[in-house]
Amino acid sequence: MKIVIAGGGTAGWLSALFLAKQNLHRDEPAYDITLIESDDIPIIGAGEGSTGVLQKVLLSTLTELDGFGEKEFFENCNATFKLGIDCIDWNGVGDKFFESLSGTHTSLWPLDKDFTICSKYGNAPDSTPNKYLWENNLSPFVGNPNTKTNYDTGYAYHFDAHKVGEWFKKIALENGIKLQKGTKTDTNINSKNGVLDKVILKDGTEIESDFWIDCTGFNRVLSKAVGAEWVSYSEYLPINSALVYTHQYEEGEEIPNVTTAWAMPNGWMWQIPTQERLGCGYCYSDKFVSEEQALKELQKVTGRKIEPLRNIKFDSGRLKEVWKKNVLSIGLSSSFLEPLEATSIHSSIIQLVQLTQHHLSPYKEDMIRESNIKANNEHFNMMLDEYRALIQMHYITKRNDTPSWKNTQTELKREPWVESILEVCKWRVPNANDFPHYNGSAGWGVFNWILAGNDLIGKEVLDKSLHTHNFEKSSEQHYKHMVKEYEFDKRLFAPHTEFINWVIDSKEKNQKDLDKSK
Numbered sequence: 001m002k003i004v005i006a007g008g009g010t011a012g013w014l015s016a017l018f019l020a021k022q023n024l025h026r027d028e029p030a031y032d033i034t035l036i037e038s039d040d041i042p043i044i045g046a047g048e049g050s051t052g053v054l055q056k057v058l059l060s061t062l063t064e065l066d067g068f069g070e071k072e073f074f075e076n077c078n079a080t081f082k083l084g085i086d087c088i089d090w091n092g093v094g095d096k097f098f099e100s101l102s103g104t105h106t107s108l109w110p111l112d113k114d115f116t117i118c119s120k121y122g123n124a125p126d127s128t129p130n131k132y133l134w135e136n137n138l139s140p141f142v143g144n145p146n147t148k149t150n151y152d153t154g155y156a157y158h159f160d161a162h163k164v165g166e167w168f169k170k171i172a173l174e175n176g177i178k179l180q181k182g183t184k185t186d187t188n189i190n191s192k193n194g195v196l197d198k199v200i201l202k203d204g205t206e207i208e209s210d211f212w213i214d215c216t217g218f219n220r221v222l223s224k225a226v227g228a229e230w231v232s233y234s235e236y237l238p239i240n241s242a243l244v245y246t247h248q249y250e251e252g253e254e255i256p257n258v259t260t261a262w263a264m265p266n267g268w269m270w271q272i273p274t275q276e277r278l279g280c281g282y283c284y285s286d287k288f289v290s291e292e293q294a295l296k297e298l299q300k301v302t303g304r305k306i307e308p309l310r311n312i313k314f315d316s317g318r319l320k321e322v323w324k325k326n327v328l329s330i331g332l333s334s335s336f337l338e339p340l341e342a343t344s345i346h347s348s349i350i351q352l353v354q355l356t357q358h359h360l361s362p363y364k365e366d367m368i369r370e371s372n373i374k375a376n377n378e379h380f381n382m383m384l385d386e387y388r389a390l391i392q393m394h395y396i397t398k399r400n401d402t403p404s405w406k407n408t409q410t411e412l413k414r415e416p417w418v419e420s421i422l423e424v425c426k427w428r429v430p431n432a433n434d435f436p437h438y439n440g441s442a443g444w445g446v447f448n449w450i451l452a453g454n455d456l457i458g459k460e461v462l463d464k465s466l467h468t469h470n471f472e473k474s475s476e477q478h479y480k481h482m483v484k485e486y487e488f489d490k491r492l493f494a495p496h497t498e499f500i501n502w503v504i505d506s507k508e509k510n511q512k513d514l515d516k517s518k
């Protein structure tokens with residue numbers, strides 16, 4: 001079967017890698033895969049933070065591909081570790097909380113004991129190793145990149161958006177993906193069944209395919225051709241602009257091991273550390289602040305002179321049918337929410353896992369089978385609607401100091417099950433079963449830090465839950481023991497900046513060896 005991917009950004013090349021794997025260990029390839037890459041239209045170049053699913057891709061899902069692995073990723077993509085999100089000023093200026101990428105040991109219990117006890121005696125994230133690694137700017141590795149002894153804790157990565165695409169491309173081309181240069185200008189839709197038959201490029205080249213993957217970012221060129229509609233989330237999430245810039249590290253500046261999400265008067269700012277610089281941006285709604293004013297606010301909060309690279313406009317939302325006829329959209333073409341929880345590359349990976357494990361077939365009639373398409377789309381819609389709730393939960397805070405924050409507290413449409421979780425929080429600590437479970441779901445293990453951080457679970461509710469589950473007697477001792485253990489363990493870990501310097505040294509050494517051998 002012939003598959004064509006349109007678009008050579010992160011989503012396009014990631015799709016190519018997942019598809020390349022489907023041809024491994026076969027006598028004949030089952031799929032003939034081509035990617036169309038345009039030299040006229042740049043990639044968005046902004047996605048630099050990830051979730052734990054990328055770790056799975058690097059450590060297991062795609063390691064059979066030649067040249068693919070975590071060490072290579074660090075060396076080629078200017079990657080650093082992401083142990084969580086440092087959330088500043090969300091629940092009022094001066095307030096701060098940590099969202100950990102590692103869960104507690106008791107997150108699946110009817111009462112998350114470690115979370116509840118730490119929330120009562122200290123702070124919720126005291127219950128997770130990443131909090132101690134974050135506070136001391138440590139890596140989650142005990143050894144160095146060569147010994148690769150990693151500790152059993154959840155982590156993800158930050159990386160350079162341009163370098164990651166280039167590296168994915170190199171691996172994809174080495175693993176059998178064909179490259180077609182060009183920019184799509186026209187399409188041919190089959191008049192009998194509405195499927196996309198052909199794409200016509202600017203130079204007149206005509207490309208046919210049985211199945212198409214639309215990775216053309218905000219242009220959405222193929223999904224538009226088959227009539228896929230956009231569902232806007234703007235009534236739930238009003239942020240629609242991002243002012244993007246970078247900050248070069250100063251001499252001796254430490255490289256942080258977390259993303260910073262800093263609430264601002266009219267939205268929030270991210271800071272993502274790569275090996276060479278911070279990638280930064282201010283996400284705001286242009287209903288409340290102009291680009292010029294947003295820049296002034298950024299300079300005031302950071303105390304830095306900032307020269308923005310771009311001001312990106314977007315409408316939060318998703319496609320109504322992410323797979324329509326013979327076109328499946330992945331990446332920005334499928335959906336986008338403000339990047340608070342790095343849900344974009346995460347959802348692309350989950351879509352590709354779903355596609356390759358459940359829906360893909362070398363028989364082209366299966367790729368337009370309504371039941372197959374429906375199952376895929378139901379999963380995708382559930383996932384994006386849950387992420388909408390996840391983002392919205394950050395904004396349910398005590399802040400109402402500006403018109404934008406007041407609007408957030410009173411005017412926005414709320415996800416019905418956000419309301420039901422808030423209702424649960426009035427009388428007991430929620431548990432994993434209060435949240436949806438499916439491949440890619442955020443669930444209690446992500447929502448818990450936000451509920452705790454924004455003070456949405458009161459002290460009396462913690463007490464009641466500990467009493468109900470009969471944990472109150474030993475709880476203070478349990479807390480002290482947990483903190484002591486994590487404090488003790490943290491001494492084993494390599495400092496984050498030192499780890500990154502090892503990676504940079506090893507990269508330079510490899511380059512020198514390569515130059516010598518030429």
Ligand SMILES: Cc1cc2nc3c(=O)[nH]c(=O)nc-3n(C[C@H](O)[C@H](O)[C@H](O)COP(=O)(O)OP(=O)(O)OC[C@H]3O[C@@H](n4cnc5c(N)ncnc54)[C@H](O)[C@@H]3O)c2cc1C
Pocket residue numbers: 006007008009010011012036037038039040041042043044045046047048049050161182183184185215216217218219221242244281312314330331332333339342343344345346
């Ligand atoms: C401000 C901002 C911050 C973000 N931060 C994060 C984050 O921290 N974490 C995260 O997971 N995600 C983040 N994202 C999302 C992330 O950038 C994307 O998921 C990721 O880069 C994939 O983008 P893409 O490949 O879908 O689109 P793009 O990078 O835009 O690539 C689109 C490709 O399509 C091609 N194309 C377009 N039109 C045509 C045409 N007519 N013919 C041929 N080719 C065409 C272009 O040349 C390009 O190669 C962020 C996005 C924004 C806007």
